Amino acid sequence: MKLELGNFYVKDIVFGDETSYSNGVLTVNKEEALDVVKEDEHITEADLFIVKPGHNVRLVPVKEAIEPRTRVEGGPVFPGVTGDLMQSGNGRTLALKDCSVLVVGKHWGGFQDGLIDMSGEGAKYTYYSQLKNIVLVADTDEEFEKREQQKKNRALRWAGMRLAEYIGSCVKDLEPEKVETFELEPVTKRSKEENDLPSVVLVLQPQSQMEELGYNDLIYGWDTNRMLPTFMHPNEVLDGAIISGSFMPCSSKWATYDFQNFPVIRKLYEEHGKTLNFLGIIMSNLNVALEQKERAALFVAQMAKSLGADSAIVAEEGYGNPDADFIACIAALEDAGVKTIGLTNECTGRDGKSQPLVTLDPKADAIVSCGDVSQLIELPPMETVLGELESLGRDGLSGGWEGDEILGPSVREDGSIIMENNSMFCGDQVVGWSPKTMKEF
Amino acid sequence: MKKAILYINQFFGQIGGEEKADIAPEIREGLVGPAMELQKRLGEDVEVTHTVICGDNYMGSNTDGAIETILGYLEDKDFDIFFAGPAFRAGRYGSACGHIGKAVKEKFDVPVISSMNEENPGVEMFHEHIYIFKGGASAAAMRKDIKKMANFGKKILNGEVLLSAEEEGYYGRGIRRQVWLEPPVTAADRVIDMLLKKVRGEKFQTELPIPEQDMVPIAEPIKDLSKANIAIVTSGGIVPVDNPDRIQSASATRWGKYNISGLDRLESGVYKTIHAGFDPAAANADPNVIVPLDVMRAYEKEGKIGKVHDYFYSTVGTGTTQGEAARMGKEIVEHLKETNVDGVILVST
């Protein structure tokens, strides 16, 4: 499988007459873009904003982030989701780098939604403050979930994907500034040099816990709750085969943008043929019942063993009971003789003294830790808020609250806020960006 | 000018050795023994105003009384930081520093800094409560140990950024927090680095050391179930639909107790779950799948159990800290004891 990612490095974004890209400047025809958003009649209100690093802007409730892309040979950016099924991970895909489409609820948020500050102290808590963002702020008529804590956010998330495809399509006929090639020989057809290196599989545990459809990550449009661990090519993940869901507390969540750019996958590609033999990805899952967790771990360990993996990296999209899937999977791999590294975040509580993961096992002796969902964060008011600040406290965001005996409300009258890291938009960056670790004090 | 107070034992207080180890606590204005070195190291911006001295055996055998007396001495003193020791490898002294340090921290909420050798039993007992720096084995390390305590004290008083336990040199207090690596190294780079070391059989350092398990002795079993009063407790967030105790749906700090005497089962529409960590549909449709009152009543009728306790207790488990869970547990225990509960079935989700 050979994927060419053709990159255009966006230095500025402006609104203008024609959606186009030239010399680092991305121009967006707002009206046309909003027409694409409103193709879904469930979108009742929509507006677009351009938000760049350093702007005094706070975004909340943020639901999704997507990198604008297009396929040179045609076809949907997200097969099985925004169009027909096709194999992703082959051919040439063009990407507008250093920018993302962010989807923000105009009013209503939920457990899984997050917050982004584009400047000030709060900016360091999320990756997306470093990007130039086209921000869709919209509302929908999905009355059934308006006041539900768990929201599918279907209309908004799909609007974001359509918008990202629409914007991405403006570079379709242009020559990219840089082409990155991602290619792995089939597992049994590798060179002696590659085969002599320690082999590694990447085990991903995307969010799949909701038994009702519509909340989980989708792989080629298929709900991950309905799948068992399977073997995938890393190119498929980098090229739109998987989209983010709408369930997991936000700092633990992996946005679609995170999947499209997955730093650990990129790093494994860099090391492939030099220090490691990157076999591919075992796409596992997260479950709600012990038997399901154990079954998934059995599948993963067997696949790793059959592939001849000397080592594995296991990464979980979540915390709390997903830790049980995470630890079970690591233990099963270690039992199978596969040297395993875990990649996760922790929840140590307000006092920092709680057990960092809900299950632990001495076999999990090598873990990279990316952050603490329970860290309290206090931030001053921000000049502009896109979305609705009240949602942080009112709508049951995982890191916000209406009132607290000691801390007061999350959202204060002057617009300053206090929250848990839990609601920082994709803040723990377990996909590999995280510059954070955990230390004992 | 910031103010500090130092606690030392009778030996370093220059009262005497083993023969004076049972002297009662006293407080002196100004500097006694190691306080002079501490003052020197703290410099001009911090004044050590008092030295508290107590015999090690006195503290050991009259701990509560000694603490009470010393807290009494401190009541009207104005101080910003409290030091104790250094205690080196002296076990009784280390434990005394820990006892008084913990009490001062709890009562006055000021930083407390001590120093002990790793073999001092005071480390194991008190490292979670106060800052204990890694100290030398004997008084030969006095200057070095005091310097560490003083430097860290100044750092706190100046509001400087405090590094991790390992970087600062004290025994970890069991508090884990996120930090930004300086210089930045991404998780992707760290994971590959750790992986290569692990596959090559080289030494590597996990970022999440697995702590040892803390077990509780198993309670005496119920002798006669047919006379027992059994309570149901749940972390599944089942509450009356109006959630009268406003229990949070995640990271809960509140719990509720709900009277179920006279009820045969929990009806849908009257009770629901407010837990945010799972799909609530099934529990809302039939709350008995989490609080199994219906079958408990059946066992009560059959005589298998004496009685279903008049209340069930509920909170939400997701994201709740162990500290909060333990506090709520203790509060629930009080009620269980008052109402003569003999056994508990805890249903978690």
Next chain:
Amino acid sequence: MVKEIERAGIPIVQMANLIPVAKTVGSNKMVPTISIPYPLGDPSTSKEEQWKLRYHRVGVALDALTMDVKEQTVFKVKI
């Protein structure tokens, strides 16, 4: 929470789906349940089946309260 109750000398049995979690937090007596959202009754089965399962597992838990065990124990269930 389990530990606080047990520490007070009151026998306690934890009914949980995630037995590894219950073990890690230090539960001494455990009875498995069928899932996280519906520990004691699968909504896709009939009311009678749910009752039978719940009756059985709670019964096992009640018996567990009378058992003298020396270490962490997961009690077996039949349905």
